[in-house]
Amino acid sequence: AQKVTQAQTEISVVEKEDVTLDCVYETRDTTYYLFWYKQPPSGELVFLIRRNSFDEQNEISGRYSWNFQKSTSSFNFTITASQVVDSAVYFCALSEDLAGTASKLTFGTGTRLQVTL
Amino acid sequence: GAGVSQSPSNKVTEKGKDVELRCDPISGHTALYWYRQSLGQGLEFLIYFQGNSAPDKSGLPSDRFSAERTGGSVSTLTIQRTQQEDSAVYLCASSTRTGQTYEQYFGPGTRLTVT
Numbered sequence: 001a002q003k004v005t006q007a008q009t010e011i012s013v014v015e016k017e018d019v020t021l022d023c024v025y026e027t028r029d030t031t032y033y034l035f036w037y038k039q040p041p042s043g044e045l046v047f048l049i050r051r052n053s054f055d056e057q058n059e060i061s062g063r064y065s066w067n068f069q070k071s072t073s074s075f076n077f078t079i080t081a082s083q084v085v086d087s088a089v090y091f092c093a094l095s096e097d098l099a100g101t102a103s104k105l106t107f108g109t110g111t112r113l114q115v116t117l
Numbered sequence: 118g119a120g121v122s123q124s125p126s127n128k129v130t131e132k133g134k135d136v137e138l139r140c141d142p143i144s145g146h147t148a149l150y151w152y153r154q155s156l157g158q159g160l161e162f163l164i165y166f167q168g169n170s171a172p173d174k175s176g177l178p179s180d181r182f183s184a185e186r187t188g189g190s191v192s193t194l195t196i197q198r199t200q201q202e203d204s205a206v207y208l209c210a211s212s213t214r215t216g217q218t219y220e221q222y223f224g225p226g227t228r229l230t231v232t
Binding site: 035037042043044045046047050091103104105106107108109110 | 160223
């Protein structure tokens with residue numbers, strides 16, 4: 001069975017601080033995909049990134065960066081120089097690779113990030 | 118282009134009544150998913166469609182829940198004899214193949230309240 005753990009329930013930071021959201025996953029699959037979604041107060045889940053299990057390269061997109069480490073089954077997300085607009089609930093998710101067919105997402109419980117001035 | 122749309126955005130119903138929730142996926146997306154988000158259970162998978170077929174219904178919590186998809190497009194999630202524990206936000210997502218996998222794009226959800 002697949003499982004995603006986001007141990008941080010809530011994080012509060014002051015604007016311009018860097019913050020890292022942790023994600024640890026469990027799966028028996030050798031091929032799988034990891035995702036991060038953002039859920040702002042409006043409620044709609046917004047796709048941020050997808051990473052497959054064969055690609056351990058870290059990725060940077062503007063102020064966002066992701067660190068995927070298979071050895072520790074972690075896929076952590078860092079926001080550099082946080083802004084108030086980053087305030088949201090962030091979900092890490094995992095899906096298995098069914099020979100290129102679609103698969104359900106298994107979500108973590110989410111981390112609520114509060115960025116204040 | 119248009120994203121995933123869901124209707125209604127809010128639904129209040131009395132315990133024991135049936136409800137239908139609708140999802141319009143992004144045009145051309147072959148896969149469609151239903152999830153439920155509630156305070157106690159987080160984000161849970163319910164069912165997924167590939168075309169009009171449902172290869173994975175493993176998340177449906179009881180036989181009161183059913184879903185169908187027609188024309189490879191619109192999907193309806195039906196909950197019969199609603200119970201208070203069915204109160205949640207029901208999210209729909211759609212996806213199409215991108216490289217070797219599918220990225221799911223979510224709709225705004227339907228907030229269901231059972232009184």
